[in-house]
Amino acid sequence: MKYEITVEGVTHTVEVVLQSPGRYRVGWEGEGSHEVDMIRPTPEAFHMLIDGESWETGCVVTPDGYMVDVRGVNVPVTVVDPRRKSLKLGVGAQGGVVASAMPGRVVRVQVAVGDTVKKGHPVVVVEAMKMENELKSPIDGRVVEVMVSEGQTVEAHTRLVRIEAA
C-alpha cells in the first residue's frame, strides 16, 4: 500500500507491504527499503526492529493521522491514502476551520458570522491550565460559521469557527 505521509512539513511517499504476520517492508520512493519487525506490547506501544535496530515508539490515533512517540518526542504525523485524496478534494475543502488544539474552556469568541478576517487574525481564545491560547485564522476570508460560545468546554480538535476563503 502506498501512503503520503507528512511530518515536520515534509511529505514522504512510502510503500508498505505486509510480508508475514508482524513483518513489513517499508520503502521510500526512489530509495531502498527497510525490513521491519513490529509488535504491540500495549495498545499504543509500537516496538519496531528496523533492520535489527530496536526502536521503542508509540502510535496514538489523531483525526488526520498519528502522534508518533520516537525516543520520547511526540511527533504529529498526517497520513493520506492517495486513492482517497481525490475524493476528499472534491468535497470542497477550500477555506479554513479553526479547531481547538487542546481540551479547554472558550473564554472569548472574537469574531461573528460575516466578519472579514485576515490570515493570523485572532479568532477564539481557549483557556486551559490557567493559560490562554489565542487561535488565529489560517487564511484571509470571511467567517461563515461560529460553532462555539463563550464559557463552553471543548475537547481537543473541536471545530470552533469556519472561515471561507476570500
Place this chain on the structure above:
Amino acid sequence: MYAIREDPAIVDPPAEALTGYSPGPMTPPLTKVLIANRGEIAVRVIRACHEMGIPTVAVYSEVDRTALHVRNAFEAVCIGPAPSSESYLRGEAILEAARLTGATAIHPGYGFLSENAAFAQSVIDAGLNWIGPPPSAIDAMGSKTRARQRMVAAGVPVVPGTVEAIAEEADAERIALEIGYPVMLKAAGGGGGKGMRRVDRAEDFPAAWRATRGEARRSFKDDAVYLEKFVENPKHVEIQVLADQFGHTVHLFERDCSVQRRNQKVVEETPCPVLSEATREAMAQVAVRAAAAVGYVGAGTCEFLYSQATGEFYFLEMNTRLQVEHPITELVTGVDLVRAQLRIAAGEPLWFSQSDLRQTGHAIECRIYAEDPANNFAPAPGRIEGLREPGGPWVRVDSGVYAGYEVPIHYDPMIAKLVCWGRDRAEAISRSIRALREYRVRGIQTSIPFFRALLADPDFVKGEYSTGYLSPERLAQFAAAERNSRIAVMAAAIARLEADSRPVRPVASEGNTSAWRMSGRVRR
C-alpha cells in the same frame, strides 16, 4: 530504598503503633490524616502516612474522581466542582470532609490553602491537628514587605534598598550611593520585568531617575519609584529547615533553583554547584535564625538571592510549607521530610541534631509538565494513552498520573517529578538523562525532551548558570528536540496499513474520546 545513608540517629523508628501516634502537649493525635490537595503531592503525603500506619482521606473536585490520589487514599470525599475556588480552596468544605470522616489532622501540601493563615487557624479552632507552621508564622512571612522588616530586625541580610517609594531625586541619589552601584530603579506599579532600569554609575543616575519616573507615570499612572541594589547574575538558592514544637530548629542544606522559566522553577539540584562551604554554612545559619524569629514549626524554606560575583546573599522570602522540590533534599540527607512533618505535628521533639545531618552525593529534579515546548510551552492537557516511567537504581518518580488518565484542564500542568541521585553531580546528570530517555508519556506533549537537551547543555553542566539562564534563545534551542522523522514515518505507515486491513478500528484509541463517552461505555 532511597535513604542513602543508614544513620541510626535519623532513620525513622519502626512504625510501632503509629496509628494514634502519641500526642505531644496540646496536640491532637494523628489518628487519620486528611490531605487537602491533589496531584503528585497528595500521592506523596498519602505514601508517607501509609508507611507510618496512619489512615488517609483524600478530597477531590468533581473532575478529579479519576485522580490518582483518590485511588490511593483509604477514603475520599468530593468537595465541589472543578474550579479550585469551588473545591480545593474552600476551607469550610474541607473541614466538613474532616468531620464526616473523623479525620483528626489536615496536611495542606503546597499551593491551594497551604499558606493561608486563616485556614490554618480554622483547622486548629475545629480541634484538628494542622500539619504545618503556626498561623502566626505563616502570617509573619506572608507579606514580602512585612517579612522584610521583620528579617531586618532579626539581623537577616536582605537586598539593600528602599521598601517605600522615594519622593526626592536628591534622596534617591544619596541612597544609591550608600548601597553602592549598580542599582535597580523599580516602578512601584510595575512588575514582571516592566518599569525597571539598571544604573551602573553615579553620573547616569539623574537621567535614569527621571526616565524611570516618566515611564512609570505613563505606563502605570503612578510615578512612585523605589530602588534596590542590583544583584548581577544571581542564583536562586534556598535552605530547607525543620523545626519542632520545642524550639529546636535545624537546616537540611540548600537547593539551587536558578533554572526558571517565567519565574517558575523548572530544574532544581542540591548541592548548589558553586556554593563554598563557608557561604553554605552562613546562609544556613541565617535561615535557621529567620525561622526561629517567627516561631516556626515544621518544614519550611528560606529563599535567597546569591551573587556569584561577590559571594554575598540576600533573604528573599520564606515559604511556610513543603516545597515541590523537597525530594532532592530527601535523597542527599536520607530524611523523609513528609514523615518528619507528621512526627513534628504529632508533638515529637526532633530526633536528630544538626551534627547528625550530612549531604551525601548529588540530586537533581526535573518537573514534568503537560505542555508543548515546541509550541511555546502551550498547555497540553488530554488523555495519557500510554505511560512508561523510568526505573533503575536511584531514580525516583513522584507522579500524579497513570496510563488512561485524562489530565484535566483546570489545574497546574505539572504531572510528575523525576528525581535522580548520583555519587556526584556528573553521575546525577547522566542518570537523569538516561531516565528521561526511558520516560514515555504518550497522547499528550510534555517537557521531557526539553529536559534532555537542557541537562546536556555545556552551560548547565558547568553549573554557573543564573536565574537568567533560560533566555528565549536557550528555550528555543532546547525545545527543538531531535526528531527522527523517518522512524515516525515508518511507524505511521505500518499503523495505517494495519488499520486499513482491519474491518473495524479499535474504539479505545480514537483521538476524540471524552470522559463522558468513556463512562457511558463502562455503564453499558
